[in-house]
Amino acid sequence: MNESTSTLAELRREIDRIDDELHSLLMHRAGIVMRVAEAKRRLADDSPPMRPGREAEILRRRCENDQGPLPAVVLARLWREIIAAFTRLQGPVEVALFAPRKSASYWDLARSHFGGGTPINLHASAAVVIDAITARGATFGVLPMPEEDEPAPWWPQLMANGPEAPSIVARLPFVSERGSNDTLEALVIAPMEHEQTSEDRSLVALGSKKEISRARLVGAFRTAGLGAKVLARIPPRGKFAEWLDLLEVDGYLRRGDRRVDQALAGDAGVERAVVLGGYSVPMRVG
Secondary structure (H helix, E strand, O other): OOHHHHHHHHHHHHHHHHHHHHHHHHHHHHHHHHHHHHHHHHOOOOOOOOOHHHHHHHHHHHHHOOOOOOOHHHHHHHHHHHHHHHHHHHOOOOEEEEOOOOHHHHHHHHHHHHOOOOOEEEEOOHHHHHHHHHOOOOOEEEEEOOOOOOOOOOOHHHHHOHHHOOEEEEEEOOEEEOOOOOOOOEEEEEOOOOOOOOOEEEEEEEEEOOOOOHHHHHHHHHHOOOOEEEEEEEOOEOOEOOEEEEEEEEOOOOOOOHHHHHHHOOOOOEEEEEEEEEEEOOEEEO
């Protein structure tokens, strides 16, 4: 055995030792997760086992501290698998997915986030997904990112369902390569309020009897100290009897947040405003 062969053997033994340590730490983590599950059972806590806000902060720390040769997107994918696997130790997780086009791509997006072992069911409409989450028939729903001029927008259903409606809790993908040509995005809904993180955006839906200019709506939020932009607008048509606007607002807003009322206090044209949820701002890396 020459010196090079000996060095390779030593390096491989070191890799094996690291693998053993990683496995031991994963088993230790699993034990702690089981203790968390037991504590939640004692408290009769029936909330979904996944914590989208906390998970986003974990990934943000991992990616921001990544200084090695391993690409951040790969690191994030590894951690997503770890998070998803350990979450399922706390209880069943099932995903309902609606993809009107590029269903395989949306499936891959959901699979990348929720892990290889999580059941994902593809549904024929967004309404079925929202109903499944409302009835607790699924843990999380994945729906396409809202766009202008959609033939069947899904987000007004979250306005109509009142306090029992699911909330938007995450935006996918959370970690992606800067400059990537893949622009596919989705939102995650769940029967829980979105969690506050270090960097958030919220989605607010507005209903008005008359058309209000986008600039006027954005300006109203800006006056209240909230940056905003209009993501989608629906004029009165079919089942929609009013003008509907979906705004992305900088920062964390809860349902019933007074800052929304303050922003719209001087605009009598807005009949109602509903915070649909929000998400931790996705990361672009590389």
